[in-house]
Amino acid sequence: MAFLNIARDGAILTVTMNQPETRNALTGNTAVDEFVQLCDDVRKDASVKVVILTASGPIFSSGGNVKDMQRFFDDALTPDMIREEYRQGIQRIPKALYQLDVPVICAINGPAIGAGLDLTCMCDIRIASETATFAESFVRVGIVPGDGGAWLLPRAVGMARAAEMAFTGEAISAAQALAWGLVSRVVAPEQLQAEALALAAKIAANPGVVMRMTKRLLREGEHSSLESLLEMSAGYQALAHKTADHREAVTAFVEKRKPQFA
Numbered sequence: 001m002a003f004l005n006i007a008r009d010g011a012i013l014t015v016t017m018n019q020p021e022t023r024n025a026l027t028g029n030t031a032v033d034e035f036v037q038l039c040d041d042v043r044k045d046a047s048v049k050v051v052i053l054t055a056s057g058p059i060f061s062s063g064g065n066v067k068d069m070q071r072f073f074d075d076a077l078t079p080d081m082i083r084e085e086y087r088q089g090i091q092r093i094p095k096a097l098y099q100l101d102v103p104v105i106c107a108i109n110g111p112a113i114g115a116g117l118d119l120t121c122m123c124d125i126r127i128a129s130e131t132a133t134f135a136e137s138f139v140r141v142g143i144v145p146g147d148g149g150a151w152l153l154p155r156a157v158g159m160a161r162a163a164e165m166a167f168t169g170e171a172i173s174a175a176q177a178l179a180w181g182l183v184s185r186v187v188a189p190e191q192l193q194a195e196a197l198a199l200a201a202k203i204a205a206n207p208g209v210v211m212r213m214t215k216r217l218l219r220e221g222e223h224s225s226l227e228s229l230l231e232m233s234a235g236y237q238a239l240a241h242k243t244a245d246h247r248e249a250v251t252a253f254v255e256k257r258k259p260q261f262a
Contacts, residue, residue, distance in 0.1 A: 022065065093119065
């Protein structure tokens with residue numbers, strides 16, 4: 001059975017992790033390959049304007065499959081081999097998903113644990129159900145964040161709070177996640193999907209090309225100097241001014257009507 005269930009409604013792609021029997025674990029299955037393929041397909045399809053990532057069952061994602069980790073006890077599996085497995089395995093998800101130019105909304109239906117929490121941090125906007133909890137729990141099973149969590153989480157909640165979560169491994173509630181800025185809103189479980197779709201519709205109403213450029217600027221701004229970002233912004237703006245969507249937006253403004261974007 002496929003790990004991801006993909007449904008499309010116009011310019012909106014809803015992607016559902018669909019292995020509740022494994023608590024939507026991200027390892028020991030085809031999750032990595034499917035996420036990478038999804039991002040590759042979306043990158044090539046300019047008609048996709050926004051992606052919603054969510055999960056089936058009561059758990060968003062338990063992260064790595066802890067039972068599967070018993071195989072690392074085998075002395076034949078050397079540290080070098082394990083390191084390469086991470087490089088060619090779960091680390092491909094942040095490289096694909098975090099770098100995706102299309103806006104991604106994460107609709108978190110339940111606990112997001114370990115790599116499951118880090119997965120939410122790879123998305124642009126996080127909406128949580130009241131039943132969601134969040135834990136950077138690697139330390140509790142004697143390992144480190146191997147999927148980029150040490151880079152992702154501080155950018156979502158700040159270094160001090162990320163350190164508290166990573167050093168204790170304790171879970172925080174959806175309300176605490178909202179107070180810390182990890183999520184932008186918390187809703188009743190039955191409202192989660194509708195809330196995510198409504199937000200996705202607002203995003204999808206805007207021009208797709210400049211949306212992708214805008215997200216790229218936000219991503220580059222996390223590690224670029226102001227000077228470098230300004231230079232990149234000037235280049236993107238030159239491209240944006242020549243798009244049909246920009247012409248339509250300005251014309252509609254002058255004519256006092258609603259623009260019609262492709």
